[in-house]
Amino acid sequence: MKILVDADACPVKDIIISEGRNAELPVILVTSFSHFSNVEQPSGVETIYVDSGADAADYRIMKLAEKGDIIVTQDYGLASLGLAKGNIVLHHKGFSYTNENIDQLLQTRYLSAMARKSGKRTKGPKPFTAEDREQFRALFNQVISRYV
Template structure:
């Protein structure tokens, strides 16, 4: 198993790195060049930089991921593709994407985009809380212990 992180806007990278490396599972952070850093990563963590295009990180993750890998993303489209590939997919707010919930999530995203195109305002995501962070930690630890 490897852990792939759609890392550009991921607020739980510290948890993923800490818990993943404790279990000796390779962690791969996929991020755009606009987030480039010279900082050294700890052992067991690799950063892959991609172009700043809208789906560049998603494409790279899907190229590298294999059945049984774990992917952390807030992107419903990437989650859908990863589920079809046999990966476990987590959202940073602490829920697991499943074949049962992905269609509803994609439909909601589509309807929101359609409303915005017609000039309507839609609500953004709720703020990320410490409770979300702990919920993610719990679900992540369970996922990597399987």
């Protein structure tokens, strides 16, 4: 089992790295070259850079993912692909994507996109809070302890 992170805008990378290392699970951060950093990652953590094109990180994550791996993403499309492949998929706000909730999430995303396309304004995501951070940590540790 490994942990794959859609890392471009992931606000919980530090939690993933810390808890993943504690559980001795490899962590792979997939990010675009536009987020390049010379910061050296700790052992057990690998950074893979991809082109800045749309969905480049998603494609690489799906190429690397094997059944049972953990994927952390806020992208509903990637989450859907991960679920179909048998992955455990988590959102950084502390909820799991499931076969029961993914269709509704994708439908909501589609309807919002259509509304914006027709000129309507839609609400963006709520700000990320300390409570969200702790909710993610609890869920992440629960998932790790269940499968490791």
